[in-house]
Amino acid sequence: VFLYEKLVLKYGHRPDIAVIQAGEHGLDVRTTRRGVCIVFEALFRLHPVESLEVGAGEELRGVARVDFVRKTASMTFSKPRPSTR
Numbered sequence: 001v002f003l004y005e006k007l008v009l010k011y012g013h014r015p016d017i018a019v020i021q022a023g024e025h026g027l028d029v030r031t032t033r034r035g036v037c038i039v040f041e042a043l044f045r046l047h048p049v050e051s052l053e054v055g056a057g058e059e060l061r062g063v064a065r066v067d068f069v070r071k072t073a074s075m076t077f078s079k080p081r082p083s084t085r
Helices: 002-011
Strands: 017-031 036-048 058-067 072-077
Touching: 002 017, 002 036, 002 058, 002 072
Parallel strands: none
Antiparallel strands: 017 036, 036 058, 058 072
């Protein structure tokens, strides 16, 4: 939900698109001798509001990472690219 809300804030000024979750999510818990790092990935679509076509628009991937060893949290998004679905 956090990544979705960040995208809505970023693209909310554009009335021609809607941010939707594309259904693919992943959670990776990585453990080392030093500690734990959690990585959450989600796929989103910038969907044209006037299109009824499934898979229309551009896709982008969001990643949130919480590193308990370094005590840091970060978030990144890929550049939007044409949908492949």
